[in-house]
Amino acid sequence: MLILECPYCGVHAEETELHGGGEAHLTRHGPESSDQDFEGYLFQRENPRGVHFERWRHVHGCGKWFHAARCTATLEVFGTYSAQTSEPPQHIRDRISAKRPGWSWRELA
Amino acid sequence: MSEPVSALNAAAFDGLAHVQEAGLHGMITLRGDHADADFAQAVADVAGVAMPDQREVVSGGDTSLIWMSPDELLLLCPYAEAGETVTKLTEALGDTHALAVDVSDARVVFTLTGTHIRDVIAKLAPVDMSPAAFRPGMVRRTRFAQVAAAVWLRDDETAQIICFRSVAPYMFALLCNAATPGTEVGIF
Ligand SMILES: [Zn+2]
Numbered sequence: 001m002l003i004l005e006c007p008y009c010g011v012h013a014e015e016t017e018l019h020g021g022g023e024a025h026l027t028r029h030g031p032e033s034s035d036q037d038f039e040g041y042l043f044q045r046e047n048p049r050g051v052h053f054e055r056w057r058h059v060h061g062c063g064k065w066f067h068a069a070r071c072t073a074t075l076e077v078f079g080t081y082s083a084q085t086s087e088p089p090q091h092i093r094d095r096i097s098a099k100r101p102g103w104s105w106r107e108l109a
Numbered sequence: 110m111s112e113p114v115s116a117l118n119a120a121a122f123d124g125l126a127h128v129q130e131a132g133l134h135g136m137i138t139l140r141g142d143h144a145d146a147d148f149a150q151a152v153a154d155v156a157g158v159a160m161p162d163q164r165e166v167v168s169g170g171d172t173s174l175i176w177m178s179p180d181e182l183l184l185l186c187p188y189a190e191a192g193e194t195v196t197k198l199t200e201a202l203g204d205t206h207a208l209a210v211d212v213s214d215a216r217v218v219f220t221l222t223g224t225h226i227r228d229v230i231a232k233l234a235p236v237d238m239s240p241a242a243f244r245p246g247m248v249r250r251t252r253f254a255q256v257a258a259a260v261w262l263r264d265d266e267t268a269q270i271i272c273f274r275s276v277a278p279y280m281f282a283l284l285c286n287a288a289t290p291g292t293e294v295g296i297f
Pocket of ligand 1: 006007008009010011058061062063064
């Protein structure tokens with residue numbers, strides 16, 4: 001059972017109160033973009049065994065979207081953070097580095 | 110004018126807890142940034158109670174102000190006063206980026222009373238109902254089985270539950286089932 005702390009209402013919500021929103025920090029490419037960028041935005045996703053960044057929504061709660069950093073292999077949660085950011089904050093990265101030295105995800109490490 | 114009626118016409122059930130459809134309530138959804146001093150002041154002035162902190166309910170007389178999210182509140186008041194209160198709120202909020210909407214007829218309120226209310230709620234919602242974790246004056250938005258709901262404790266033996274009116278019969282059936290006599294779990 002996955003339990004994530006919603007950064008907006010402070011509730012430690014278990015998985016059935018939440019809705020998964022897929023991979024975090026995607027750059028949206030729309031009608032003006034190249035075909036290659038648009039294809040990447042639609043279809044290219046990470047599929048890591050280990051550190052991963054995701055979007056979640058506290059759907060049966062305050063209704064807010066937020067971000068979560070967790071390990072896909074162990075379900076360990078490194079932390080949750082605001083939706084109003086395009087990259088994980090430093091304190092989350094530091095926490096991951098402490099627990100998974102040498103981790104990488106896309107261009108992050 | 111037609112006579113307004115509540116969802117289940119004050120249906121009641123006696124079991125582990127007393128389950129009561131609590132009749133008509135005035136309910137006003139307020140959207141606005143709680144951190145905005147103008148918004149907070151206007152709401153507190155009209156409601157006549159203080160702004161609640163995160164996941165708290167502030168009550169005074171027959172008014173309650175409930176924290177729903179960082180930019181949402183629910184104001185409970187007498188049913189007959191809801192329309193007038195929305196008008197007052199809209200005036201008081203002025204140019205503030207905010208919204209006040211009368212949702213009285215879109216929701217239903219249930220009251221649970223008795224010594225086993227924590228048992229009954231814990232069977233239905235993924236919430237730590239221990240007295241140390243969930244105290245009177247706190248509110249929790251969550252799900253009861255398959256439907257969204259908000260629950261708070263008025264005191265240790267009185268809980269209030271709000272859900273959409275369209276699922277009132279489902280919620281009543283859930284609560285009655287969870288309150289079936291002889292099914293106390295007894296961990297609280
Ligand atoms: Zn939340």
